Amino acid sequence: MSSDPETEPGLRAALRAAASALKSDGVPFALTGGYALWVHGAPEPTHDVDFAVPEDEVEHAAASLAAAGFEVERPPEDWLFKAHRDGAMVDVLHRLQGDPVDSPLIAASGEQEILGLRMPVMPATEIMAAKLGSLSEHYCDLAPLLGVARAVREQLDWPRLRDEARDHPFAEAFLLLTDRLGISGPASG
Template identity: 45%
Template sequence: MPHQVDEGLATTLKKVASTLKAASIPFALGGSFAVWAHGGHSSDHDVDFLLREQDKEQALAELAKAGFRTEQPPEDWLVKVYDQDRMVDLIYRPVETPVTDETLHDTEQISVEAIYMPVLSATQLMIHKLLSYSQHYCDFATGLPVARSLREQIDWDRVRRETRKSPYAEAFLILLDRLDVVPLPDGQGALAAQ
């Protein structure tokens, strides 16, 4: 895997994954560590796991038994656990969409720090990144390294389909075309240039 990661966070990631696996709680690695697991580059390094909302209480209980401090923040889309001062987000509704069995099947089994675990597909990671952009947060610098480093692994037709209602995603995809990272389908690039 090409980029260095924080060893403490990597250890915490392994502890969370092994605890969830031992408890048979379905999950997927997401966020920047998932990008890294696919061999890509991400501009931030935090630990995110996706799980179904119905599994969050069991996950918190199992992680508390394993020595993690747990927190239910006011946000209604995630819970948090701490390994000393290292935080892990357990996300059950990313980008306003519930995590389902289908979400958790859109993964690849990858050895991450010597533990095989389900890692969100590169395509789904890109979709989540694009749908996170809004009028309150639209930093394309976070998405460009992901798009560049994982472009061959991403189903760009699916990304365009699943993000078509977002003007921010549309702008990002036009930017990728203009930067010669990922071309728009024939005809769309010309329309965007007008």
């Protein structure tokens, strides 16, 4: 992914401001998506920042971000809300692959220091599983995922990803490609 120096500082500032607000207001959350993968070693994203919150904390999270100066937007999708500030977008997800985000998922996210602020970061395997689960005939761009998989390959639970991809042809195709390119560990069975 190409770098956009004009966008990245805005995204970084939005990441810090949103995490700081959620943290100070006691909203359970974890950094997810592209920025979490960046923390794990992938290229820095240039589109948005993603956080996951438990489904029962959505209104608390929205109020927290609104109080921190974000403009909260409720799109038609029923699994997230968006928060905008200074031209940067933060997606706050409360469902991943149709399943509600819950406290155990947030608790499984190890805390790391990002841009001078400690926050929970979702494990790379959880994020990759969600990304593979979102592949479909309407969205099947594997190129960005290949770069991410290559960057974080040692941190991924490949057997788990293979198990979760079973009967999902787009995810299976991606994993076959990572096998053939030598990105993943050898497939068993």
